[in-house]
Amino acid sequence: MLHPLRHGLVLFLSVGAMAQSIVAEGAEPNGYPNYTTIQCGQQGDGVIASVADTDYWRIQCSGAMTLRAFVGPGFAQPRIQDTVLELRDAGNTLLASNDDGSGIGLYSEVRDFRVPGPGAYFLVVRGYAAYTGSYSLDVQCGPSGPAWAPGGECGEPNITNGTACPATCWNRLAGAIASAGDKDRFVFTATSGQRITFSTGPGVTGVAISDTTLTLRSDTGTVIADNDDALGLYSRISYSFTSSGTYYIDVAGYLDQVVGTYQLELDCSGVVPSPGSMTTFGAGCIGSLGHIPRIQRRTSSSGLTYVERPIIGTVMVGDMTQCPPGGLLVIGGAFQELNPSINLGILGAPGCMAQIIAVSLEAQVVGGSGTAQWTLNVPYDQNLVGAAIEYQGIVLDQFANSLGLIVSNRLRAIVGNSF
Ligand SMILES: [Ca+2]
Ligand SMILES: [Ca+2]
Ligand SMILES: [Ca+2]
Numbered sequence: 200m201l202h203p204l205r206h207g208l209v210l211f212l213s214v215g216a217m218a219q220s221i222v223a224e225g226a227e228p229n230g231y232p233n234y235t236t237i238q239c240g241q242q243g244d245g246v247i248a249s250v251a252d253t254d255y256w257r258i259q260c261s262g263a264m265t266l267r268a269f270v271g272p273g274f275a276q277p278r279i280q281d282t283v284l285e286l287r288d289a290g291n292t293l294l295a296s297n298d299d300g301s302g303i304g305l306y307s308e309v310r311d312f313r314v315p316g317p318g319a320y321f322l323v324v325r326g327y328a329a330y331t332g333s334y335s336l337d338v339q340c341g342p343s344g345p346a347w348a349p350g351g352e353c354g355e356p357n358i359t360n361g362t363a364c365p366a367t368c369w370n371r372l373a374g375a376i377a378s379a380g381d382k383d384r385f386v387f388t389a390t391s392g393q394r395i396t397f398s399t400g401p402g403v404t405g406v407a408i409s410d411t412t413l414t415l416r417s418d419t420g421t422v423i424a425d426n427d428d429a430l431g432l433y434s435r436i437s438y439s440f441t442s443s444g445t446y447y448i449d450v451a452g453y454l455d456q457v458v459g460t461y462q463l464e465l466d467c468s469g470v471v472p473s474p475g476s477m478t479t480f481g482a483g484c485i486g487s488l489g490h491i492p493r494i495q496r497r498t499s500s501s502g503l504t505y506v507e508r509p510i511i512g513t514v515m516v517g518d519m520t521q522c523p524p525g526g527l528l529v530i531g532g533a534f535q536e537l538n539p540s541i542n543l544g545i546l547g548a549p550g551c552m553a554q555i556i557a558v559s560l561e562a563q564v565v566g567g568s569g570t571a572q573w574t575l576n577v578p579y580d581q582n583l584v585g586a587a588i589e590y591q592g593i594v595l596d597q598f599a600n601s602l603g604l605i606v607s608n609r610l611r612a613i614v615g616n617s618f
């Protein structure tokens with residue numbers, strides 16, 4: 200019997216290439232009101248061409264939903280290193296703004312904005328300070344959820360059980376680690392079987408903290424769970440409570456030295472956060488022009504941050520480099536790798552290792568720079584979280600060897616619902 204998850208994956212593997220997944224920005228200038236239209240699940244492909252360039256993307260929401268958008272480095276060189284993202288209403292009034300998101304370095308995210316009903320919004324991308332370059336903009340539309348309720352600190356110091364400030368489900372709490380050694384304690388109640396995900400991120404006012412820790416405690420002060428860097432340098436604890444009662448969550452600066460403003464969220468949806476990821480394995484084999492085709496995870500210029508990854512409700516974009524320009528590239532997809540790999544020397548391509556047996560194939564012509572992209576539309580389906588897809592590129596190169604093809608390394612994409 201065909202496993203339903205596998206069946207779903209086969210379906211989305213095969214239809215992924217059909218949909219219009221990547222939307223190029225309109226001609227410059229594309230600021231207000233000369234926006235580019237983007238839809239749920241698509242990825243915008245833009246360039247901040249100059250310090251003055253501000254890109255407006257318009258999305259029409261069909262009803263109540265949860266809107267999330269994030270910016271990362273683009274495909275074209277040079278890639279922007281630091282962005283700012285805003286959400287504005289159809290009248291250009293600012294609704295939310297982010298400089299550096301949680302878990303994506305200096306790139307930006309507007310997370311979990313609750314759209315109340317049908318309406319149009321603008322996502323506005325610009326470079327931080329004088330940064331310019333290419334960027335990607337992913338737009339995820341998820342099911343509607345409870346409204347985030349603002350809250351915050353109730354006065355300093357608030358580090359003892361007696362001075363802890365109140366928190367509840369779906370609070371988005373604003374606080375400040377005011378000085379070295381400041382810790383902020385919040386008190387809440389949980390019921391047996393309830394899962395709560397606590398996440399920190401930068402504050403929206405004042406100087407935002409860059410590095411936090413979280414500690415979850417019982418009513419007697421026993422540490423139940425702690426986290427430093429689940430979201431980049433920010434923190435996340437997702438805990439399923441086994442007994443009903445009063446609990447405490449502490450926010451602190453890293454090593455009790457880092458200071459600044461923060462946000463703490465209590466997500467009671469019960470969804471287990473699971474980061475999407477991309478990892479590469481092995482090596483390709485050399486072509487007639489001396490290049491080895493390479494599947495790459497797209498990173499920032501520093502190589503430290505990667506935003507592009509398979510997250511439900513978004514498009515995953517894979518990058519190939521070092522291919523013969525103008526050649527035919529076939530991207531193969533599979534649900535597991537070949538172990539051990541098969542040396543295609545027996546077929547006339549010595550040193551070329553087949554690392555998968557593909558169940559999906561997507562062909563395209565390589566661009567003049569020897570680069571190519573391919574896409575996977577990942578449906579908004581929590582059942583897909585954790586699914587792995589293995590990719591390997593096959594490039595026709597008749598002069599490379601007697602088989603007339605070379606292969607790339609392998610990329611494993613694991614579907615997630617978060618960073
Ligand atoms: Ca632009
Ligand atoms: Ca930034
Ligand atoms: Ca404080």
Ligand SMILES: [Ca+2]
Nearest residue numbers: 411427428432
């Ligand atoms: Ca940290």
